[in-house]
Amino acid sequence: MPPSAAESERGDARWRDGVRAIVGLWLIVLVIYLPIIINNHDGEGTISVLLDCATIPVSMLLAVSLFIVFRATLGLPPVPRGGLLIVALMLIVIGQLAFDLIYTYFLITHASMSWSAVPHDLAHSYDRAFRYGAVFAINLALFQLAYSRRRSRRQERRLASLVAASRQAEIDALLAKLSPHFLFNTLNVISGLVVTRRNDEADDLLGRLSTFLRASLTQDAHRFGTVDSELSLVEDYLEIESARFGERLVPRVRCQPGAADLPMPTLLLQPLLDITVRDGVDAVTGPVAVTVDATTEDDVWLRLAVSDDARVADRAIDLGEPALATIQQRLDALFGGRAALLVHADGHGFLATLRLPIETLRRELV
Numbered sequence: 001m002p003p004s005a006a007e008s009e010r011g012d013a014r015w016r017d018g019v020r021a022i023v024g025l026w027l028i029v030l031v032i033y034l035p036i037i038i039n040n041h042d043g044e045g046t047i048s049v050l051l052d053c054a055t056i057p058v059s060m061l062l063a064v065s066l067f068i069v070f071r072a073t074l075g076l077p078p079v080p081r082g083g084l085l086i087v088a089l090m091l092i093v094i095g096q097l098a099f100d101l102i103y104t105y106f107l108i109t110h111a112s113m114s115w116s117a118v119p120h121d122l123a124h125s126y127d128r129a130f131r132y133g134a135v136f137a138i139n140l141a142l143f144q145l146a147y148s149r150r151r152s153r154r155q156e157r158r159l160a161s162l163v164a165a166s167r168q169a170e171i172d173a174l175l176a177k178l179s180p181h182f183l184f185n186t187l188n189v190i191s192g193l194v195v196t197r198r199n200d201e202a203d204d205l206l207g208r209l210s211t212f213l214r215a216s217l218t219q220d221a222h223r224f225g226t227v228d229s230e231l232s233l234v235e236d237y238l239e240i241e242s243a244r245f246g247e248r249l250v251p252r253v254r255c256q257p258g259a260a261d262l263p264m265p266t267l268l269l270q271p272l273l274d275i276t277v278r279d280g281v282d283a284v285t286g287p288v289a290v291t292v293d294a295t296t297e298d299d300v301w302l303r304l305a306v307s308d309d310a311r312v313a314d315r316a317i318d319l320g321e322p323a324l325a326t327i328q329q330r331l332d333a334l335f336g337g338r339a340a341l342l343v344h345a346d347g348h349g350f351l352a353t354l355r356l357p358i359e360t361l362r363r364e365l366v
Contacts (some may be wrong), residue, residue: 012151013074013143018067023140026060029135051107057131058099062092063139063158070143085140092278093132100128127266181215186237189244205243212236227294227302228260233290234269241277249290256295263361271323272306272352279317280310280350302353302361317345327354335360 029054037052069088075082186209193202212233231253238251269292281288293305317324324343331339331354338360342353 011353012154013067013071013147014150015067016063017146017150018071018143021146022060022063022067022139025135025139025142026063028058029059030056042056047113055096055100055103059135062096063136065094066136066139067143068256070140071339074147075167089133089136092128096132096136103308162325168247186212186240192244201243207241208236208240208284212240218354223266224263225259227264227304230264230269230293231255231292233267234273234330237270237273238290241281245277245281248285248287249277250287252291254293255293255332258299259294259296259302262296263301263323265305265330266329268327268354269304269306269342271327275317275323275352276306276308276310276350279315279345280308280312283312283315296358297355300354300358302354302358303350304356307349307351309348309349311347313347315345315347315350317343317350319343 034053038049066088069085073084076084122245145320190202190205190209191206193199233255235251238249238253243249271289273292276288276290281290288308288310291305293303293307295303295305297303321323323343328341331341335357338353338357340353342355344351
């Protein structure tokens with residue numbers, strides 16, 4: 001069963017933090033008051049000083065009981081919880097004073113030494129009660145500080161987990177848009193081959209499509225592949241499209257050796273290739289070179305470029321079109337603004353450049 005809210009809050013008030021706060025504070029108190037204790041027992045020897053310091057462990061035990069109350073009241077409304085802590089603080093101070101009086105009386109009656117600096121009755125204990133109250137109150141503040149810091153860290157981790165889950169869900173939805181888009185285009189090519197009774201070519205193309213889908217689905221499960229594996233899918237895609245366009249499509253896939261093993265999001269280039277085929281190859285009658293380049297820039301950026309040299313009059317690109325919007329959304333979801341997509345189209349061709357931070361890819365996404 002999942003822990004209740006109170007149990008979760010008590011989990012943030014850890015005993016280790018409480019003990020550290022208690023021991024650290026009371027050792028500081030001891031260091032501050034040690035010169036006064038030594039001066040009060042001047043000439044009485046080390047034993048007398050140690051006996052006076054022996055109240056510190058008792059104070060620590062009382063502070064432990066205060067931590068128990070602090071931890072047990074977590075989850076209560078602020079007003080009743082504050083009242084309970086004040087009552088607990090007062091009772092602990094009274095307990096400390098009572099112990100001091102009993103301890104002092106014992107030493108006076110059983111030890112042959114002067115304890116004139118220690119109060120012998122309640123009337124002389126008001127000042128000490130105030131000091132004890134202040135120290136125990138500081139202990140409470142330290143408990144609250146340690147608890148708040150740990151709770152804040154837990155909430156930050158939970159928020160980061162929710163953001164990551166939301167980001168992954170967004171990526172899943174975006175990938176779901178990409179795969180059917182490519183499948184629809186490819187099936188159209190195969191359908192055209194079947195209609196024209198080019199059955200052998202259709203069979204060969206179905207085999208290529210099967211290989212492509214198997215590879216792409218396998219990489220979808222990991223969300224990232226290597227540049228080399230993605231370019232292999234690009235080659236399969238261009239070969240499939242070549243069955244439709246023949247010599248009108250001239251594929252060129254190039255990869256810098258240092259870029260081949262770098263990770264990259266799967267099927268990120270697919271929408272850009274669709275644009276080159278739709279607005280470039282399909283729009284002209286002559287041969288069009290579709291080029292894909294993968295390079296690195298100063299070992300800082302992975303640069304992926306998709307271009308064509310189709311000379312289409314008045315060619316322009318709508319940056320808000322679904323294919324480009326989908327890529328930009330994926331980049332934002334994966335890299336949070338640290339990646340860039342630059343697109344340009346005119347009468348001389350089309351160029352889309354992706355720049356992905358290598359350090360982020362290696363550290364967060366592999």
